[in-house]
Amino acid sequence: MRKVYLDHAATTPVRQEVLDAMMHVFKEVYGNPSSIHQFGRPARKLMEEAREKVAKAINADPKEIVFTGSGTEADNIAIVGGARANKKKGNHLITTVVEHHAVLDAFKALEKEGFEVTYLPVDADGRISVDDFKNALRDDTVLVSIMHGNNEVGTIMPVEEIGAICRERKILFHTDAVQTVGKIPVDVKAINCDFLALSGHKIYGPKGIGVLYMRRGVRTQPLYFGGGQERKLRPGTENVANIVGLSVAIELAVAEREQESARLSALRDKLIDGILGSIEETRLNGPREQRLPHNVNVSIEYIEGEALLLSCDMKGIAASSGSACTSGSLDPSHVLMAMGLTHTTAHGSLRLSLGKATTEEDVDYVIEQLKPIADKLRAMSPVWERFQKGLPIT
Amino acid sequence: MRKVYLDHAATTPVRQEVLDAMMHVFKEVYGNPSSIHQFGRPARKLMEEAREKVAKAINADPKEIVFTGSGTEADNIAIVGGARANKKKGNHLITTVVEHHAVLDAFKALEKEGFEVTYLPVDADGRISVDDFKNALRDDTVLVSIMHGNNEVGTIMPVEEIGAICRERKILFHTDAVQTVGKIPVDVKAINCDFLALSGHKIYGPKGIGVLYMRRGVRTQPLYFGGGQERKLRPGTENVANIVGLSVAIELAVAEREQESARLSALRDKLIDGILGSIEETRLNGPREQRLPHNVNVSIEYIEGEALLLSCDMKGIAASSGSACTSGSLDPSHVLMAMGLTHTTAHGSLRLSLGKATTEEDVDYVIEQLKPIADKLRAMSPVWERFQKGLPIT
């Protein structure tokens, strides 16, 4: 059976160039970068070269790059560390309702510590308004975190505008660029951010490695304590192989970005049009314009996401869903709900995220397979029955 | 030139079996373990099998195993998380003066939060006394952390006795077993610990992966916030390759432990005797008995550690030192100082840590090379001159 992996927003396979670089580290450069001997020095050297590559990829200085153990860690050091370290400057923080949990839960934790947090709402496309942001600003606002691109619905946020305002008012600005690097330009100078978070495994690098960009002169504080690695912000023996792997991944992702994003955008649009055109009562979640090139998110009304995923899986199609049933949790995706979707519509959402290996044939295959799947599940659905009979749907 | 890597306590190369298992993950099992489709399920399965292997290796239940991003993280979640989560039960903590910085600095941070910490002293061998420990206990003692084996001088601590007392008094007991697993038996039931920390890269596994053992029913709280991975204690997409790698590493380390430790102990003793026998004014740091099988730590008096390391390095010998000059910091090793060494003696310390690849020839080579190195450096040393002239040394 055909296998079509369309869950690149969840994670990506490690590309060969990255694996080769990591293998070199594993086999030849196994020393501890903190050791001053001939086994340690090459490890340090590789690590610093990796730092330069990462810096270059986002238009930063190598001194501004901190390697972390994940995107989540980078978000947390920026937000939790940044808020705590700058507490005496003010107590108010701003973020959005559609952030990834690594950001959202960090703010929830800060609220418990006594910080006040404004969660900006989003419109039907999942985008915040700059006016709302301006209105939320207070004299005691110290830190703002607005994601660059949304992981569920692909909405690109107006981070440059936010960044400019924050810079002017000397408010710390963090942006989570985990989903955007390699997809759209990520330039810390253009964004005017003080912090920026990246993750290796979304760009064909390894899992368990992230990057925190931290503008020169900006202060944060560590959440873990130990050795002096990464300027004490991320203590623990450095994961040299993953650091090198990430640096190769980001270098290639940025080099290939323009061409690959154009290719993905075309496939994305074909997939969106194909699904909306062939299955009735289907809607696109997130915007048509200003959308990440690899993200498709549709709601196939009156059917439930997990059942949809399982049916897709049986046809070899790997996707994800914002349905609560996927995780067995109570509420469907906070992102879809914030965009104003009803419970049922959010339940029927399907995210198909494209990547390097995705071909036009894959897209055709998915469009072709999805219709019978939807038909079959709808035939079983009491909600579809209600809809067809014109009965109210709660 | 011969290359002799004797810095296994700092980090170890990844063994082939581990690499093979990791390669399999990188190439075949790249899904996100949280995804329910055919790419995610095998990742979840491998991860749970790894959890079982790790549990078995330390006589725990798989439910008691939490994968972290490093040994440092495991220490921090146990200590900082454990103290914070149990704060209402008491405010007093106990540890030792010779812990790794991942433990020591965690306690320093807790002191700033208002906890009171007793730092137990050690004797000339680097060992705490159980009586001191008993005397330090208070009614409001909530958490104790005593390392299993010391990373600098190889001293094995009486953790079973401490564990039994803590269990009886219902005090949380954490032990840092980063240096001991695969070297001496590590059995969480025998130790009676509530938490235990491990790290992959000390046992021929990858860097950037650790394990927190957490006894059933014990409470701690996370330091980072995000997704629900690892029972919310370590949020972020799981590093499946490293998790699998660590599990293979620990399984082999435990299986080979008895034989390998006997071999290393013999080499260790030969090396100690060889150095002490051939170079005058040299002392062993740490005990002769109850010493980790891979640890040799000697002070070659009146010469300085970094110079010694560089000289060794030029002969292909990779080692480490407790000299402040190695790190450019002010004070030499807190462990050696706590054992009562003078600054000069601590400065002249050399740690040679043995491992799987170490042979008898390596040991002979080091003994042979060290004498001329010491002679040469001493010929340059004004302290040596003072000593030889019988002048006082400060």
Add this chain to the structure above:
Amino acid sequence: MYSDKVIDHFTNPRNVGEIEDASGVGEVGNMKCGDIMKMYLKINDETNMIEDVTFKTFGCGAAIATSSMSTEMIKGKTINEALDLTNRAIADALDGLPPVKMHCSVLAEEALKAALLDYQKKSGKNLGLNEEDFEDWDEQ
């Protein structure tokens, strides 16, 4: 995650559909995740035998599989036998469910009881089902 039996019942669900002149129809929503299950029963008034049963479900794989399994388990059985069916028995018949999905099997048990309650009302027979018990149970 799911047993082969769950996957089989999910892929080839038995007794999907509606019954035009059903003796009893029950529709329940599991408040826990907003999923809905509807069950139709065709009961022989003389023999109290469930002659036909169909379902429709809006829910996850476990919800669909338990619906399907429950219809198989009661088809051809008497009302009393159907009243004894528990969500655990349905889950067991499917070789178990993941712990986070156990609540989905409650949906099947509830839908069946709701359909029987409807039959009790329509037929005037006393099956010992009591509307209030239901609401309590629903909230548990």
